[in-house]
Amino acid sequence: MAAELTAHELIAKHRPTLDQALEAIRTRAYWSPHPEHPKAYGENGSLDAAAGKAAFDALLGGRLDLGQPGTDDWVGGEVSPYGIELGVEYPHADIDVLLAAMKSGQRAWRDAGAEMRAVVCLEILKRISDRTHEFAHAVMHTSGQAFMMAFQAGGPHAQDRGLEAVAYAYVEQVRTPDTAEWTKPQGKRDPLAMNKRFTPVPRGIALVIGCNTFPTWNGYPGLFASLATGNAVLVKPHPRAVLPLALTVQVARQVLAEAGFDPNLVALAAERPGEGIAKTLATRPEIRIIDYTGSTVFGDWLEANARQAQVYTEKAGVNTVIVHSTDNYKGMLSNLAFSLSLYSGQMCTTPQNLLIPRDGIRTEEGPRTFDEVVSDLARSVDGLLGDDARANALLGAIVNPGVKARLEAAAGLGEVALASREIANPEFPDAVVRTPVIVKLDGAKPDDEAAYMSECFGPVSFAVAVDSAADAVELLRRTVREKGAMTVGAYTTDExxxxxxxxxxxxxxxxxxxxxxxxxxxNQTAAFSDFHGSGGNPAANSALCDGAFVANRFRVVEVRREA
Amino acid sequence: MAAELTAHELIAKHRPTLDQALEAIRTRAYWSPHPEHPKAYGENGSLDAAAGKAAFDALLGGRLDLGQPGTDDWVGGEVSPYGIELGVEYPHADIDVLLAAMKSGQRAWRDAGAEMRAVVCLEILKRISDRTHEFAHAVMHTSGQAFMMAFQAGGPHAQDRGLEAVAYAYVEQVRTPDTAEWTKPQGKRDPLAMNKRFTPVPRGIALVIGCNTFPTWNGYPGLFASLATGNAVLVKPHPRAVLPLALTVQVARQVLAEAGFDPNLVALAAERPGEGIAKTLATRPEIRIIDYTGSTVFGDWLEANARQAQVYTEKAGVNTVIVHSTDNYKGMLSNLAFSLSLYSGQMCTTPQNLLIPRDGIRTEEGPRTFDEVVSDLARSVDGLLGDDARANALLGAIVNPGVKARLEAAAGLGEVALASREIANPEFPDAVVRTPVIVKLDGAKPDDEAAYMSECFGPVSFAVAVDSAADAVELLRRTVREKGAMTVGAYTTDExxxxxxxxxxxxxxxxxxxxxxxxxxxNQTAAFSDFHGSGGNPAANSALCDGAFVANRFRVVEVRREA
Structure with a gap:
């Protein structure tokens, strides 16, 4: 059967975008081909708001049949943090059958070469982009993000991160030429002459282990980096956030088939409640690459046990902001208030520890005591979230009962500077919506250290009194070294x-x-410009995105012969 | 104190070479700045043959004082495979003191930037190149390589691999710009504008664990890749092959000091007999990168236990040549004979298993039976090594008693097609020089499988009878998958x-x-063109040299602020 999408068409369509992405990762200036504004969609085949919502609604209560081999059951059971039951059923796989099937298309995918793989990936991203409104609802109702955030972070920003990974993967593969002629002079004798051919070859099957809070944003880099380097990709979503990745797999399978490749190069591994298949999959010999976002405990387990695979982990960290001095006090407060509030602090990049000198800080309005800074920040958060509609749009919903429990326990850890409040969500009455809590701790008290030196994922931050700027800097160092950090912030006018x-x-x-x-x-990073994590502290062993993230997903095989 | 070597001078001197190296790894055409011919040395400050020999002789029986902090003793005891005692003493370090001292210069080395680090590395390589004759004797009398091989493989070829690593390290670091201006349109509002600064930062201290057979060739890639990416490097040589790496460390320390950097950025960790400090060093928290060449057992141990470090290993493999058919029978035989004989088969790249159909092969001279092929190959080896002077020049000496014992045991594994002979070395009567043994085995006999499916490092090869070409291909697959391979060869005229x-x-x-x-x-690969190993089978987890070999030796830290 002839492919519906030819290489020629795909390259003509997507090569300019790939070239722009390559230029963007080189200059790291602002660039994105994926519109952020919901109203930008609806033309040229993309779904507008109403069509996207209708498409999402049509999925509810249905079965998402991906046509995967080895499907032995149907599983589901996602309940939105906004309270609605999604009722979508996904294929449950006989892993032996599915993994075997995922191998059959690998040779053709390898032989297609780096450019063809890149443009197939770009076609997948384009189809996903066209359905951004539909994906936004899927992300919203699995992560608990408010609609606008689910739209942007789960849509264009995630697509950007996927495209960025494709660009890195492409450039890494073409650093070595396809062929070389090698001629070595031998003095008066004839030169030695060799013809060499270099082929990027995949590692095997890659496993993407998705997370609850950012299924697409955190899932796409590994998925596209592995696929673009010639690997097959098995996607194991978080049981509470299956739909966005299941739709992604569906699109990928469709595009692969249309381009003449085996759709089983991308497959979904949904699981029964409590089945815990990530451990089983992660140590299968066929799995040679793993991308994981989630807890430190499981990330460490993967690094220690999935020894047959290249393992890329983003785990937990303790993010710090040092508040030392500022020439824009109001700007600092409102910026921090927004950071603490966005998605109820359920980002791996949300600040947790605010280190503030116990003697207070200097501002352009004069000095502020420690207590004043904390209460001004509390007031700023209150102001930001004072209107329920705006609070709902910013906070989203608490993603799971664990976060809610931590939030409730946090008030017992110290003096509460800002209490968490319940916010009613008129559209989704069952949604658990809470404002952030700010708790005062003392950096010099050993009892308080247990609190601020642990990650407390969710809308909890600690205003930690420190003795001096130097003390803050040393605590920052110790926190990053021992606990890791995805982000660090600092406010200071002192050189x-x-x-x-x-x-x-x-x-x-x-x-x-x-x-x-x-x-x-x-807590926000922009693809093509900002690195997400560094890969150099305990919070993550890799960064999004750099050469190290893609270079070991394939190997180069050389075949040489005499010329 | 002002540096004797300024950045300006070093860049002017070495940037053109760096640029040529960058071009060479891009095209993979032949290139080398390091002359292979011994007579090319002696001008422009380089030592000629006599001066190099004199410099080596002057080292014997002396103390190589590197001026390292924490030196608590002097250790030595190398005995050349050619029989002479080197009698050189090296500093033994109090590791706590030495590791602490190695950290003090890291900030300045990091802040020097990628280009300065690259040209300092090139200056180190240039000084080593100038002393190639001296190094050749040091490599010869530790590895047992014959002089010409020690000269070339231990000199220019090793220097090429070091320079190649510097080129990869440099280009990897400058893929991200030093700074970026990022301006994101916001519709009618002012754009968001950020200034970003990106800094490559080292992992920490890198450990190079050297090997007995190729101390410089296998040591330089990791050493220079780590140093060029900003790390300090601790070199732990094989106890039988200290001198070449100790001289390397000496040169590096001298150049670093002259360029105004802390010489302790490169240091030597020599050990007492039986001290086994590699395990201790490898799990120290300060050690964040390890490069290792040696046994599979210790390589696997490092990968499993040195979890705080990035570990790059080259271990053992079983190299196969499939002999199916040829249109140049004599050329094939002489090429294979040379490969089996060079350095007594003590290369990780030497073929071990020659898979030959039991029904024989086709040649341009007509068919040859299995037995004929094997005896013709034996005759070819005999002819190559018939003259004792040539045999000595090709074989070198057996590097250690373990290799000799394996060679002697090999004759008991099957029918001996070519017996190993002793060769007298008139210059070094105590040298153990042996010609290779070829043993016939049957690929269909389970008893024989234990022999040909294990690495038998040294001048031992197995002529394995297989049922067919397809059988050979399947045995090749199984061997590479289960045992790994640094090289594969094949002779066939059949498409x-x-x-x-x-x-x-x-x-x-x-x-x-x-x-x-x-x-x-x-068994020979050329830097800048051929990959040494693939990093994709059990013989090695990395290749020399590619992006993956350097990309994770540093991380990029971004500092961003509003424009």
């Missing part, structure tokens, strides 16, 4: 303090945002 | 067989040489 914070971040490999007072937040 | 062998090599990630009959041998 020496800034240098000291920078030096800690360079030495402990943490990504630093300095003096943010406007519309960019410490 | 289908060639395709089948290629497909196995692509699927199992093995480097393939086809139909070599001239002056290029399966």
């Amino acid at each position: 020496e303090v800034e240098q000291a914070v920078q030096e800690v971040c360079l030495e402990e490999a943490a990504q630093l945002s300095l003096n943010l007072t406007g519309g960019v937040y410490v | 289908e067989v060639e395709q089948a062998v290629q497909e196995v090599c692509l699927e199992e990630a093995a480097q393939l040489s086809l139909n070599l009959t001239g002056g290029v041998y399966v």
Whole structure:
């Protein structure tokens, strides 16, 4: 059967975008081909808001048949953090049958070469982009993100991260030429002459283990990096966030088939409640690459046990913001308030520990005591979330009972500077919506250390009193070294303090945002420009996205012969 | 104190070479700045043969004081495979003191940037190159390589591999710009604008664990890749092959100091007999990168236990040559004979298993039976090594008693097609020089499988009778998959067989040489063009050299602030 999508068509359609992505990762200037505004969709085949919502609604209570081999059962049971039961059923696989089937298409996918694989990946991303409104609802009702965030972070931003991974994967594979002629002079004798052919070859089958909070954003980099480097990809979603990745797999299988490849190069591994198949899959000999986002405990387990695979993990960290001095006090407070509130602090990048000198800070409005800074920040959060509609749009819903329990327990850890409030969601009355809590702790008290030196994932932050800027810097160093950090923030107008914070971040490999007072937040990174994590501290063993993230997903085989 | 070597001078001197190396790894055409011919040395500050020999002789029986902190003793005791005692003493380190000292210079080395680090590395390589004659004797009298091989493989070829690693390290670090201006449109509102700074930061201290047979060739890639990416490097040589790496460390320390950096960025960890410090060092928290060449047992131990480090291993494999058919029978035989004889088969790339159909092979001179092929090959080896002077120049000496014992035991494994002979070395009467043994085995006999499916490092090869070309291809696949391979060779004039062998090599990630009959041998790879190992089968987890070999030796830290 002739492919419906030819290489020629795909390359003509997507090569310009690939080239722009390659240029973007080189300059790291702003770029994205995926519109952020919901109203940008609805033309050229993309679904508008109403069509996207209708498409999502049509999925509910149905069976998502991906046509996968070895399907031995149907599983489901997702309940939205907004309270509705999705009722979607997914294929449950006989793993022996599915893994065997995933191998059959690998040779053709390998032989297609780096450029063809890249443009097939770009076609998959384009189809996903066209359905961004539909995916937004799927992300919203699995992660608990508010609609606008689910739309942007789960849509264009996730697609950007996927495309970025494709760009890195492509450039890494074409660093070595397809062929070389090698001629070595031998003095008066004839030169030695060899013809060499170099082929990027995949590792095997890659496993993507998805997370609850950012199924697409955290899932796409590994998925597309592995696929673009010639591997087959098995997607094991979080049991509470299957739908966005199941739809992704569906699109990928469709595009692969249309381009003449085996759709089983991408497959879904949904599981029964409590089945815990990630451990089983992760140690199968066929699985040679694993991408994981989630708890430190399981990430460490994967690194220690899935020894047959290249393992890329993003685990937990303790993110710190040092508040030392500022020349824009209001800007600092509102920027921080937004960071603490966005998606109820359920981002791996949300600040947890705010280190503030117990003697207070300098501002352009004069000095502020520790207590004043904390209460001003509490007031700023209150102001930001004072209107219920805006609070709902910013906070989203608490993703699972574990986060809610931690939030409730946090009030017992110290003096509560800002209490968490319930917010009613008129559209989804069962949604659990809570404002963040801020708890005061003392950096010098050993009892408090247990709290601020542990990750407390969710809308909980600690205002930690420290003795001095130097004390803050040392606590930052210790926190990053021992617990890891996805982000570090600092506010200071003092050149020496800034240098000291920078030096800690360079030495402990943490990504630093300095003096943010406007519309960019410490917990947000932009694909093609910002690195997400560093891969150099305990929070993650890899960064999104760099050469190291893609270079070991394939190997280069050389075949040489005399010329 | 002002540096004697300024950045300006070093860049002016070495940037053109770096640029040529960058171009060479891109095209993979022949290139080397390091002359292979001994007579090319003696001008422009390089030592000629006599001066190099004199410099080596002056080292014997002396103390190599590297000026390292924490030196608590002096250790030595190398005995050349050629029989002479080197009598050189090296510093033994108090590891706590030495590791602490190695950290002090890291910040300045990091801040110097990728280009400065690269040219400092090139200056180190240049000084080593100038002393190639001296190094050649040091390599000869530790590895047992014959002089010419020690000269070339231990000199220019090792320097090439070091330079190649520097080139990869440099290009990997400058893929991300130093700074970026990021401006994101916000419709009618002001755009978001950020200034970003990106800094490559080292992992920490890198450990190079050297091997007995190729101290410089296998040591330089890891050493220079780590140093060029900003790490300090601790070199732990094999106790029988300290001198070449101790001289390397000495040169590196001298150049670093002259360029204004802390010489302790490179240090030596020599050990007492039986001290076994590699295990202790490998699990120290300060050690964040390990490069190792040696046994599978210890390589696997490192991968499993040195979890705080990035571990790059080259271990053992079982290298196969399939002999199916040829249109240049004599060329094939002489090429194979050379490969089996060079350095007494003590290369990780030497063929071990020659798979030959039991029904014989086709040649341009007509069919040859299995027995004829084996006896013709034996005759070819005999002819190559018939003259004692040539035999000594090719074979070198047996590196250690373990290899000799294996060689002697091999004759008991099957029918001996070519017996090993002792060769007298008139210059070094105590040298143990032996010609290779070829033993016939039957691929269908389970008893024989234990022999040919294990690595028998040294001048031992097995002529394994197989049922068919397909049988050979399947045995090749199984051998690479289960035991790993640094090299694969094949002789065939049959397009289908060639395709089948290629497909196995692509699927199992093995480097393939086809139909070599001239002056290029399966066990030799050329830097800047050939990959050494693939990193995709059990023989090695990395290849020399590619992006994956360097990309994870550093991380990139971003500092961003509002524009």
